Amino acid sequence: MLHELIAKRYSPRAFSDKKIEQEKIISLLEAARWSPSSMNEQPWRFIVGAKGEGKTYDKIYESLFELNQLWAKNAPVLILTMAKNNYEKNNHTNTHAEYDLGQAIANLTLQATALNLYVHQMGGFNSDKARELFNIPAEFKPMSVIAVGYLGDLEKLPEQLRSREKNKRERKRLSELVFDESFGHTSKLVLDQNNVSR
Numbered sequence: 001m002l003h004e005l006i007a008k009r010y011s012p013r014a015f016s017d018k019k020i021e022q023e024k025i026i027s028l029l030e031a032a033r034w035s036p037s038s039m040n041e042q043p044w045r046f047i048v049g050a051k052g053e054g055k056t057y058d059k060i061y062e063s064l065f066e067l068n069q070l071w072a073k074n075a076p077v078l079i080l081t082m083a084k085n086n087y088e089k090n091n092h093t094n095t096h097a098e099y100d101l102g103q104a105i106a107n108l109t110l111q112a113t114a115l116n117l118y119v120h121q122m123g124g125f126n127s128d129k130a131r132e133l134f135n136i137p138a139e140f141k142p143m144s145v146i147a148v149g150y151l152g153d154l155e156k157l158p159e160q161l162r163s164r165e166k167n168k169r170e171r172k173r174l175s176e177l178v179f180d181e182s183f184g185h186t187s188k189l190v191l192d193q194n195n196v197s198r
């Protein structure tokens with residue numbers, strides 16, 4: 001029942017060094033651009049770095065925590081994502097900005113999966129450093145770095161990462177997540193459902 005794009009997606013650490021075609025990178029960003037957002041604010045912004053092309057990639061990479069640097073260095077594209085805190089129209093706080101950015105990244109990720117590309121999102125980066133390196137204005141919040149690329153050879157990863165990569169993917173059961181009547185009361189809809197896994 002699960003659509004193959006969703007079933008196929010996961011967050012790999014083994015990326016191939018094969019470059020991503022420019023039109024494919026554009027299509028990922030288009031997928032994000034066409035996402036829904038509160039008041040159609042489109043609060044997402046992206047800084048895109050392709051490995052070996054200018055300094056952008058290296059600067060994004062520099063902002064990553066060390067454990068992420070260990071594997072993210074193989075990804076051919078790194079994207080720094082940001083959310084705009086205030087509505088352009090009235091400068092009120094946009095409490096949905098991060099929600100909207102997450103949704104845009106979900107769309108980007110599905111577009112990537114359709115192109116046989118993989119995305120690995122990271123919260124493990126230094127947002128102050130990213131702000132400084134890229135002169136990001138105060139009204140924008142650096143939210144994540146995402147690595148994008150084709151799948152690579154698992155065996156080339158350092159041992160500590162290789163074993164993590166082989167771990168079974170786990171999810172909470174629907175019965176823990178879906179309610180009716182009151183919060184925490186499992187919905188009849190999902191009582192007999194099993195986890196769906198890769």
Ligand SMILES: Cc1cc2nc3c(=O)[nH]c(=O)nc-3n(C[C@H](O)[C@H](O)[C@H](O)COP(=O)(O)O)c2cc1C
Binds near residue numbers: 009121
């Ligand atoms: C907001 C966010 C931050 C994340 N941060 C990191 C990170 O810093 N390092 C990392 O290796 N994975 C990170 N991940 C990946 C998650 O660990 C991963 O999505 C989760 O374990 C589920 O695995 P799956 O994506 O393969 O289904 C992050 C994912 C999200 C959505």
